[in-house]
Amino acid sequence: xxxxxxxxxxxxxxxxxxxxxxxxxxxxxxxxxxxxxxxxxxxxxxxxxxxxxxxxxxxxxxxxxxxxxxxxxxxxxxxxxxxxxxxxxxxxxxxxxxxxxxxxxxxxxxxxxxxxxxxxxxxxxxxxxxxxxxxxxxxxxxxxxxxxxxxxxxxxxxxxxxxxxxxxxxxxxxxxx
Numbered sequence: 581x582x583x584x585x586x587x588x589x590x591x592x593x594x595x596x597x598x599x600x601x602x603x604x605x606x607x608x609x610x611x612x613x614x615x616x617x618x619x620x621x622x623x624x625x626x627x628x629x630x631x632x633x634x635x636x637x638x639x640x641x642x643x644x645x646x647x648x649x650x651x652x653x654x655x656x657x658x659x660x661x662x663x664x665x666x667x668x669x670x671x672x673x674x675x676x677x678x679x680x681x682x683x684x685x686x687x688x689x690x691x692x693x694x695x696x697x698x699x700x701x702x703x704x705x706x707x708x709x710x711x712x713x714x715x716x717x718x719x720x721x722x723x724x725x726x727x728x729x730x731x732x733x734x735x736x737x738x739x740x741x742x743x744x745x746x747x748x749x750x751x752x753x754x755x756x757x
Contacts, residue, residue: 587711587748588619588631589737590682590689591719592704593730596756597684599631600734602711602742603751616751624650627685628657629755633709634679642668642679646692657685661698669696680708686757711741711748731756 588601601619606612620631621643628650632639645667649660661683668674674694681692691699691706699706705723707716719737722728728736731754742750 586633587707587709587715587738587741587745588633588682589707589712589715589719589734589741590631590684590705591723591730591734591737592684592689593723593733595686596730597629597686597689597704598729598731598734598754598756599629599682599684600731600738600752600754601631602738602748603753604747604749605636606747612749615749618753620753620755622755623647623683624655627655627757628683629685629757630681630683631708632679632681633712635677638677639679639681642674642677642681645674646681646683655685657683657688657690658698661690661692665692665696665698668692668694682706682708684757707737707741709748711738711745714741714744714748 590599603616605614605617646664649663653659683690705719715737718740722733738752742748
């Protein structure tokens with residue numbers, strides 16, 4: 581059995597970007613191990629926020645590697661993301677890691693996966709994890725039909741996801757850049 585982090589959503593709106601993550605960490609398919617985990621991290625002089633879904637240990641290893649790539653690229657988010665994705669796909673150790681990363685600075689939101697993908701969402705909204713589809717739908721609806729700021733959209737989207745997905749809870753952390 582592996583420890584799994586569950587849901588993270590990112591929303592870009594009106595010159596700011598917010599990431600929100602729920603607090604639940606599960607073991608296997610049905611055991612709640614922790615209810616108030618923090619799945620978000622500030623990186624590179626607090627100018628980048630990263631969140632994860634998937635294996636917790638794998639995500640922490642990827643955070644460290646990504647932070648190194650940010651240092652090497654002097655904070656260039658896209659370059660660091662592409663370099664991490666290349667390493668993740670080709671490195672014998674890294675390619676076995678099971679997690680997804682959402683990374684953002686004030687201008688850009690990216691999804692990074694182990695298959696070598698670096699995806700920038702068209703609308704500045706992305707979500708990952710077991711409750712990701714619910715959070716994504718809620719965030720898009722809120723962005724289209726309200727004037728809420730990015731941080732409130734991200735928080736509300738996760739609250740909605742927590743009411744639908746048993747692997748997502750309502751202990752939400754929000755980080756904004």
